[in-house]
Amino acid sequence: MERSTEQPKTRSVPIEEVEQVVIRFAGDSGDGMQLTGSQFTHTSAVIGNDISTLPDYPAEIRAPAGSLPGVSSFQIHFGSTDVQTPGDQPDVLVAMNPAALKVHLPDLSRNARVLVNTDAFTPQNLKKALYESNPLEDGSLADFQVVKIPITTLNARALKESALPKKQLDRCKNFWALGLLYWLYDRPLEPTLDWIRAHFAGRAEIAEANAAALKAGFVYGEVGEVFTTHYKVRKASIEPGVYRKVSGNDALVLGCVAASLLADTPLLYASYPITPASDVLHGLARYKHVGVRTVQSEDEIAAMGIALGAAYAGNLGVTGTSGPGLALKGEMLGLAVMTELPVVVLDIQRAGPSTGLPTKTEQSDLLLGLFGRSGDSPVVVLAPATPADCFAIAIEAFRIAVKYMVPVVVLSDGYLGNGAEPWKLPRAADLPKIDVRHPNDPKGFLPYLRDPTTLARPWAIPGTPGFEHRIGGIEKADKSGNVNYDPANHQLMTELRLRKVEGIADDIPEAAVEGPLRGDLLLLTWGSTYGAVSQAAKKARAMGRSVGHVHLRHLNPFPRNLGDLLRGYEKVLVPENNTGQLRFLIRSRYLVDASGMNKVSGQPFKIREVLAKIEEFI
């Protein structure tokens, strides 16, 4: 490891091995906490730890510096085993100012370690954080292991030789803190030094200052005599391969791009910006070289119409939004149902109802996705389980849409969308092919003549001679697709649309159980609750409980074996971030007396909350 020349003598601090650690970096929006967090993440990943992360931004664009609403944080969970969530509670909180301390303290358990930048605890900052007295002095932190470090001062001292103005130097203090944490958890500096070099290429002074700050923080750990021990987290036993950190939104973007290549069909993404879905638009806008067209439309209805028009014209048509936008798309999605076109709708759910809590997560659009249209209008509904799973789900959505000529709704959420995890990159050759067929023999062509197995109608696209035909939202005659007001035909077409979607159950994997196939309790989940519930169930089993876990990625239709699985357990519990939407579906479909665990606080489940509920239930 390269060391700065000024490096003082090292003292020897004992090193202890731990399995898992959760760190939360918190500071003002201007303090660079997101960067700090993602550097720590990257380094941890590179050295082979299992990781999971969760950023938390303020709702305001730029709240006043030092204020409570201005606090920004980044949590990372890393370990040698079983990291599937960003962690229930931080073991270490790094608080760069009083507001950060105030906002995050309630999340800590007794004895958690709190690293504070004492320099920031000025009367002015304390006031902005609405502290009446200085928590570092009034004894209110007695339950925690507080480590007080004048980070600003130490950072300034380390950079005293830099020619940069004071203000700029101060902005390096997040690297100083990062260096200290690297020392504390025995991480190499290289990956971050590499990043600094690349990122500040051409701005040598800034690069140097940041590098120096990083190193200074590291060295401080070694010689500063504030820590009596430091920690080591072994490599996890991770499948070999090339990895990359992805958020759910990144993975959706890559999944869409991959689908386009796998289908050999251009993709058109139409969207109106909305938190937390906008990043999908931003991401896809960067794939023009793959032939991806993105249209930022005037509203969500337009986005749905544009995606539908693109699908009609033979593209992979897709739109993305969050809850309020999905509500707006209902009527147009109904048209997609009637015209049986392969369009995909991504909903990155946020906490509702109405504007709700736009930056917080929830899973409360399930029933909207299933039923938010007039008439009986079945669509396919899928949900990714983890950030990386968003990639596979996007491909699955297009596979089904195109094969069955049916709209598909994908329910991700803010927690998946913004949270990140390492993703083992698949090889293109191993990905499912998406088999796009357009009819080529005009003889006997009828726009609603169905494939006998899939019940799909032919995808005949404008521009192809001999297939000129008209479609629309009025009920269509079976086969010919002409406008038809005949009662029996409407009954038939309604049933056909339903049967087509139900039939897809034969073309999706059966639901799998983690844990025993029969037992006392089954946990049934969908979407982003996967990680926490899976871990909780595992822990419960480790404690001797007979607990199975089934996670659904296909919500309409359900896997064929779901009913049988549910009946294998004494009790069924459905933890959800809503007031009980999947539970509602399951009870109706299988007449199983499922109970709910319903958290609607805009926050994901913690493992221990689920564990406690399991204990309560068994």
Next chain:
Amino acid sequence: MERSTEQPKTRSVPIEEVEQVVIRFAGDSGDGMQLTGSQFTHTSAVIGNDISTLPDYPAEIRAPAGSLPGVSSFQIHFGSTDVQTPGDQPDVLVAMNPAALKVHLPDLSRNARVLVNTDAFTPQNLKKALYESNPLEDGSLADFQVVKIPITTLNARALKESALPKKQLDRCKNFWALGLLYWLYDRPLEPTLDWIRAHFAGRAEIAEANAAALKAGFVYGEVGEVFTTHYKVRKASIEPGVYRKVSGNDALVLGCVAASLLADTPLLYASYPITPASDVLHGLARYKHVGVRTVQSEDEIAAMGIALGAAYAGNLGVTGTSGPGLALKGEMLGLAVMTELPVVVLDIQRAGPSTGLPTKTEQSDLLLGLFGRSGDSPVVVLAPATPADCFAIAIEAFRIAVKYMVPVVVLSDGYLGNGAEPWKLPRAADLPKIDVRHPNDPKGFLPYLRDPTTLARPWAIPGTPGFEHRIGGIEKADKSGNVNYDPANHQLMTELRLRKVEGIADDIPEAAVEGPLRGDLLLLTWGSTYGAVSQAAKKARAMGRSVGHVHLRHLNPFPRNLGDLLRGYEKVLVPENNTGQLRFLIRSRYLVDASGMNKVSGQPFKIREVLAKIEEFI
């Protein structure tokens, strides 16, 4: 009975008594069938028969004269007992032209009587109706009692002394046919003669011609020697009182107006025209003298926003639409949920999905009404059982909305909206009061401080000094209503919104059973299926079957006793004009293995269809 002076001698035709008759008048859109039908209805009502009617218009505005799509019809069911639907099948079809015959023949049972205007069976008209040969001559009507009458000729002959041009005289032929039917079913001419006088006041020649045509038709029955018998239908045993015929849409209009008077609060109705809801707009636009404001908005979203704004400003705010419009209103309705304002949404359902069959009926917006918004956003859902019940439901909707500060969705449908029945006019003094309260003491006022019983928040309206406050779609802090991002608060508020709606179950009547309280089969219904299912159940009981019937007017929340009722029967059957939406809810809520009877042909149930299903089930 006044008779025309030219009246020939009467011959004596025997009269037979029957309990119930179903007549369908059918002709070209230009033939005046709607008028004929409603005159027959009115006369039958006046003489004390029980009645129920159903008009059926062409989907096109004005399809080519004589064409199949141009056929217009009106069905009336009248009798001395048990008339609750417009009738399963016509006993008599009056077909004014070949197209009318062709369209309606499939609905007739063997031996039904078919009255045809032979004059209209010209080669040209036969061709327009796509007849290859003349059905009056080719033996294809052998199964029916065909009565061939040259109505156009006879009508012209009767009016030969009128100075009106031939074309105008020909247009009187519907009155001639009406007169004949009056004779056939022994009805007085006065009510219609009165109507003619009033309606054509100032146009004496036309009035005279129509009156003469009516009388001529009547006389023809007596002397024409085509009928060997005529019929009498006794008075029904109808509760004494003043009656009026109302369609469901009329009754909604009157219910809204009544609610405004009962609440002593102006009503504002905002709507964008859509079939079959437009008549509510047309109707309410005529009540300006009651202070009703109607706004024809640019679209359905605007209508919802306008109604919400009106509610915020202290009016009874209401909007009305049909399915596709309801889908559009979802996001704005979500804002109503969050701001807890008393707004009412009327959905006159039509056959879907998408544009579907706009002029046909269906009940397939139930799940959309319940769930068509992002997030967990509970609303109250009501549904009228009969056309006249729309009046009471409108009042009930406002009563609940105002008392609980909650949005209420009312699900009527095309069948109720256009169908009509006699309605015993209530006395204003007997109607429920709607108790509107606005806070008057600014001290301690908080916009989200709830009434401990109803959980309603105060309705403080702009213009009132001392209550200035801000509301919106972002999650609100309990009590203060300020913007609030706190996790625990969102959980609390989500639960409060849910509990408020659930609590309304204590303030609605328990569900009542028609038939035995426990037994082999329970029929569970909602909305417009009431009449047919109630009749079918009654018939089944008369045949010795143990069949109960529960009809729901409150769909969210359900009546408290519903679960108990359901468990009293071996089997539960839910007949619905959709693919099983109420069944879905019931199964989930009560874990009852309810089966469905699902007709989605754009047509209401027939009594005998339901009866057959009952037989199949028991």
Next chain:
Amino acid sequence: MSEDRSAVLSRKDFVSDQEVRWCPGCGDYSILAQTQKVLPSIGIPREKYVFVSGIGCSSRFPYYMNTYGFHTIHGRAPTVATGIKTANPELSVWIVTGDGDGLSIGGNHLLHTIRRNLGVKILLFNNRIYGLTKGQYSPTSELGMRTRSSPMGSVDYPVHPCCFAVAAEGTFVARAIDSDTKHLAMVLERAARHEGTAFVEIYQNCVIFNDGAFDSVTERDDGTVHLVDGEPIVFGTNRGKGIRRKDGALEVVTLGNGVGEKDLLVHREDEPDPGIAFQLARMDAPGFPVALGVFRSVRRPTYEEMVEEQIRRAREEKGPVDLDALLREGECWEIK
């Protein structure tokens, strides 16, 4: 799909097998007929035409055209058309809409489609009424009009569709009338050939709910003026009147007595200042003749051209695509 095939197309190639279902006498018939007459002459093969409509009497149009067609939902045709045109710029995409469909529920999509200069044709059938829903006033109905939803008269001021299109930065804005079929055909052909959004308002008589709405325009000799590019604006019996500018506003003058054509406003379709097209489009009775013809026709890059250009450039800059390489573009690491 050779261009040759189109050479032999005739009117009836564009007639579908569906029975036309408008009221006898409806102005829609004439517009349909002219469209079917004009298209064969454009030189685009039939399979490249797509007609997209919303909901309304007018919006049944696509069913009668033997081309690709999409009868969408109320007001949203421009959105579906945007998807189609952006996905495949080679198609000739025609939007058919009504005054309600296009300007009431669909006004916003119209605005944005026009301002983007998406290469589609927009035919707005203006009958100043909602036909399909049986006669309520529309955004182009005159103030005070009594309809089923306005028994005491409408309290909404009407909007002028062509002014709206000009304000939306339309590159081609024109007006025609159902009854003047020759002129209508000319305008349709001009629209067909325009690159960019071609917006055409067509006065259309609804015989059932608003019969004679344009009688005041068609009955009088001086009720209309036909705009001709590069010519002074003359109209009336024996071309005896003209439009002149006065203090920036427009006025009607009678020719003669020293007032000649040279004093009149000369119409320029490509006038850079759209304010003049705006003024001409807003002329209305009483006081002014209603202008028919092309108010504005300018060329600027279309939406789809710019989209394609970016794709071309991105492809050029980033070279050919390989999925494996593409997935590995981020910060990756290897676990062995």
Next chain:
Amino acid sequence: MSEDRSAVLSRKDFVSDQEVRWCPGCGDYSILAQTQKVLPSIGIPREKYVFVSGIGCSSRFPYYMNTYGFHTIHGRAPTVATGIKTANPELSVWIVTGDGDGLSIGGNHLLHTIRRNLGVKILLFNNRIYGLTKGQYSPTSELGMRTRSSPMGSVDYPVHPCCFAVAAEGTFVARAIDSDTKHLAMVLERAARHEGTAFVEIYQNCVIFNDGAFDSVTERDDGTVHLVDGEPIVFGTNRGKGIRRKDGALEVVTLGNGVGEKDLLVHREDEPDPGIAFQLARMDAPGFPVALGVFRSVRRPTYEEMVEEQIRRAREEKGPVDLDALLREGECWEIK
């Protein structure tokens, strides 16, 4: 609710207890301050004010006003405001919206609200960017602008809000800028006093995502021109330039050398032909100064006035109402 109470109102009566949460330096602060300063002088009691907004940074405005307020949903503020104003015409209803809220998702409601001449004020904060969603281009962003959603530059042509408002038949259309607070206050006061829809576009600097968007306008002496009713349109250093009409279009001239104020266009807010307001509203750099001030101010009956008048007439014609009588109005019969 006597008018007297308002006489003693001051700026701080309009300041709510909520902490203002815009980025430091955001132009929204200035607009808020001017509004709070102007309202006490209007003579309307505080409880009669209602501020209605959509979603966006700008739309947080109502929280900071100690009046009634409704923070609705994206683009729909005009609809809720229509409900409020129609239900209670006595209220002074203010719509606060952004370029995205008002012209992207909400364009249609804006169009219809303006054309109905509903008596509300519409303040459109135009920062030419989506602020709240962190920086995507908006319908007023210039072509080619690079944002997170347009990494190679936007391919949408911008719309001019005031031209749009004029085309929507606006009776009061004006423009101001956050940085010129005195002029802004004057325009707000004029809007407050207008009867009918008062549409005000306010150039607003977003320091985070589009900082300096209006620098080209504010930096140069001749970047803007202030319109004054009844006066020739003069601008620039030492009022050395003016706007003149040439062949119907507008042109910039330098005064002197025989060109005097008398040759210039005289601004008339009540000019009957809205085409002139349209032209002035569309002036833009380069080539023209941007006009600030009132483009158009005319009086015509408002929506709510006409609604009230119909209700008054209906009441007069049909007399007092009794529910029993009302239910019995149709064709009734009695069963005994």
